[in-house]
Amino acid sequence: MYILKIRSFIFRSLFLLIPILYVNGCSFLSENTDKNWPVYLGDNTSSQYSTLDQINIENVQNLEVAWMYKSGDSDSLNRTQIQCNPLIIDGILYGSSPKLKFFALDATTGEEKWVFDPWEDAYDQYFMGVNRGLVYWANGDQSRLLFTAGSFLYALDPVTGKRITTFGENGTVDLRKGLDRDVSDRVVISTTPGIVYKNLLILGTRVDEGPGAAPGHIRAYNVITGEQKWIFHTIPQPGEFGYDTWPEDAYLNAGGANAWAGMSLDEEREMVFIPTGSASYDFYGADRHGKNLFANCILALNANTGERIWHFQTVHHDLWDRDIPAPPNLVTVKINGKTTDAVAQITKTGYVFVLDRETGKPLFPVEEEPVPVSRLYGEKSWPTQPKPLKPPPFARQKFERADLNNMDTLSYSFVSERFTGKRNEHMYAPPSEEGTIIFPGYDGGGEWGGAAYDPKKGLLYVNANEMPWILNMIPVFKNENDRFGFGKGLFNQYCASCHGTDRQGGDFMGVVPTLVGLPGRMGRESFLTHLEQGKGNMLSFAWLTDYQVEGIRDYLWHADSVVDIRAETSANPDQFTGTGYIKFKDPDGYPAIKPPWGTLTAIDLSAGEIQWQVPLGEHPGLTEKGIPVTGTENYGGPLLTAGGILFIAATQDEKFRAYDPANGNLIWETKLPAAGYATPSTYSINGKQYIVIACGGGKLGTPSGDVYMAFALPDK
Numbered sequence: 001m002y003i004l005k006i007r008s009f010i011f012r013s014l015f016l017l018i019p020i021l022y023v024n025g026c027s028f029l030s031e032n033t034d035k036n037w038p039v040y041l042g043d044n045t046s047s048q049y050s051t052l053d054q055i056n057i058e059n060v061q062n063l064e065v066a067w068m069y070k071s072g073d074s075d076s077l078n079r080t081q082i083q084c085n086p087l088i089i090d091g092i093l094y095g096s097s098p099k100l101k102f103f104a105l106d107a108t109t110g111e112e113k114w115v116f117d118p119w120e121d122a123y124d125q126y127f128m129g130v131n132r133g134l135v136y137w138a139n140g141d142q143s144r145l146l147f148t149a150g151s152f153l154y155a156l157d158p159v160t161g162k163r164i165t166t167f168g169e170n171g172t173v174d175l176r177k178g179l180d181r182d183v184s185d186r187v188v189i190s191t192t193p194g195i196v197y198k199n200l201l202i203l204g205t206r207v208d209e210g211p212g213a214a215p216g217h218i219r220a221y222n223v224i225t226g227e228q229k230w231i232f233h234t235i236p237q238p239g240e241f242g243y244d245t246w247p248e249d250a251y252l253n254a255g256g257a258n259a260w261a262g263m264s265l266d267e268e269r270e271m272v273f274i275p276t277g278s279a280s281y282d283f284y285g286a287d288r289h290g291k292n293l294f295a296n297c298i299l300a301l302n303a304n305t306g307e308r309i310w311h312f313q314t315v316h317h318d319l320w321d322r323d324i325p326a327p328p329n330l331v332t333v334k335i336n337g338k339t340t341d342a343v344a345q346i347t348k349t350g351y352v353f354v355l356d357r358e359t360g361k362p363l364f365p366v367e368e369e370p371v372p373v374s375r376l377y378g379e380k381s382w383p384t385q386p387k388p389l390k391p392p393p394f395a396r397q398k399f400e401r402a403d404l405n406n407m408d409t410l411s412y413s414f415v416s417e418r419f420t421g422k423r424n425e426h427m428y429a430p431p432s433e434e435g436t437i438i439f440p441g442y443d444g445g446g447e448w449g450g451a452a453y454d455p456k457k458g459l460l461y462v463n464a465n466e467m468p469w470i471l472n473m474i475p476v477f478k479n480e481n482d483r484f485g486f487g488k489g490l491f492n493q494y495c496a497s498c499h500g501t502d503r504q505g506g507d508f509m510g511v512v513p514t515l516v517g518l519p520g521r522m523g524r525e526s527f528l529t530h531l532e533q534g535k536g537n538m539l540s541f542a543w544l545t546d547y548q549v550e551g552i553r554d555y556l557w558h559a560d561s562v563v564d565i566r567a568e569t570s571a572n573p574d575q576f577t578g579t580g581y582i583k584f585k586d587p588d589g590y591p592a593i594k595p596p597w598g599t600l601t602a603i604d605l606s607a608g609e610i611q612w613q614v615p616l617g618e619h620p621g622l623t624e625k626g627i628p629v630t631g632t633e634n635y636g637g638p639l640l641t642a643g644g645i646l647f648i649a650a651t652q653d654e655k656f657r658a659y660d661p662a663n664g665n666l667i668w669e670t671k672l673p674a675a676g677y678a679t680p681s682t683y684s685i686n687g688k689q690y691i692v693i694a695c696g697g698g699k700l701g702t703p704s705g706d707v708y709m710a711f712a713l714p715d716k
Helices: 002-020 409-419 483-494 524-533 546-558 620-624
Strands: 064-070 087-089 092-096 102-106 112-116 135-139 142-149 152-156 172-174 195-197 200-203 218-222 228-232 264-266 271-275 297-302 308-313 329-335 338-346 352-356 366-370 384-388 436-438 452-454 459-465 469-471 473-476 575-578 598-604 609-615 639-641 645-648 655-659 666-671 681-685 688-697 704-712
Touching: 087 681, 102 142, 135 195, 195 264, 264 329, 297 338, 338 459, 352 384, 452 639, 473 483, 483 546, 483 575, 524 546, 639 681
Parallel strands: none
Antiparallel strands: 064 704, 087 092, 092 102, 102 112, 135 142, 142 152, 152 172, 195 200, 200 218, 218 228, 264 271, 271 297, 297 308, 329 338, 338 352, 366 384, 436 469, 452 459, 459 598, 473 575, 598 609, 639 645, 645 655, 655 666, 681 688, 688 704
């Protein structure tokens, strides 16, 4: 008995001493109360940061798999993905599967508690796109889980996974309604979750990027009833600010300018900060002359009413698909001795815009730089574009002949020949018939994975892609007297941007199948169904007329046998369209530019300086040849913890890595069952910290997966 009492006394004494024991500044015992991951990307400021520190630089090498969950619905043929940043609240993890089933797991074991399938048995008809996260709301004894699938917003009971039937119509709200014009036959979905302010869910949407797209207006819904409470018109209507930056009737038919990337919230100021994408069509704007507010903007809105407080446009009259790709980080900077709450916005161009949070004024100088003009008939490109002078860009801005990949003679000869004759005089060289090199590409510098922010050190961590793409514009003629020419024109206008003018398909937002030889693989009726309803990442074209659909079908059914399918053209085309999303690669499939092809960068936001930059990811075949680590294309963002660890998956080599945020040194890595093209989450249960990553693969030629994998330190 006495021995037991002595042991008990010793253990109690040690327990009291543990909080003051440190190794290199990291405590053995965390005093944090931040145990949940309750909001997409961690919190309302989109920090991708956690104060948990049990896993630290001293013990990260001891991480092991705590549990794995397999949803069982990956599809390698169609290259399904998981891009979800899961929520973890009071021991329960909420996530989504490759085919957009939503589920709850025991976050200590990965044991499934419930699954909600919005599609039931209708995957072939209705499954579309990806999901990047969910929204949780609670007030007193009420709670609900909010998410989108297809064109519908759902509300579930988080405990049972059952619909809350008093929300909207039987637990759903149709996102195609309430946009102040009829878009019932257009694509309106939501890839990224909105954000909750009081009893409002503020939500953006993804719409088509081609001609005929729905508008990307931003809306707020009552989380109890599903009733739409306010709308902000991203394509302004008569009498609204910005109306004069579009043609007079643009609000009746223009599309895009949508908030697909998520948003951030300053609850104290009652302000929501929302990034927007480009206007549609992405690469040709003859029908939308002007600056096109509020496309490509950081918007600061009153969260109660949706009224505009300020805006800042990062690209005027976008012709390059340079959507703002991630929610802004809400940060605090100290510049010239003055401390200011700010908004830090990463971009696809590799710029970071640092703006005063209350006024939207740049905290570092931004100049309007003259840029080249378009030579396409009917286009009026904007003569200048904004360029922040600090911080320096975290991705290269120029791709010149001296930058061509020269790993071997054959590669250099191939890429040099393709490089010759393309427009490439500036990052904002407009699309052209001779071909324009888009660099940084459609999916880089920064992307939808977002940036992590250290609130103590004022450092921003962002991963980036450096892949060039080539865009050729082709004229479209719509002469209905030439049946095949008419169909080809429609195909080039609506389909070629993904399938290519050669109908060979490609790899953009997942694998795009070839349409060569389509009649031998698909009946005409099946084709009509696919075009009307969409499938996988292909959006619906239900709004096309029967005559237009039949024209596209007739062209595809005869394209292999008809030698010359041309419309009787007038002097000028009716439209221009692009040849598709074509990466500029060498014969071995590597980017045509010299490495690095993927990077991880630390930026001091107060100094406006880059602290360090390292390649992110590797191609083992090149490493084995003695070539230094090149980095790879990457999707999904970083997670930063108070334990002094920067976690990131994202890479094509299917690895999960930990870096020292002080210097970018790699300190741990492991192979995942499928590539983790998602942003990780972290949480703590009963004093044990976990890191979880969705392993869905499916992009960049990697196999699809259906696994959520959690890591933790050994119990001992």
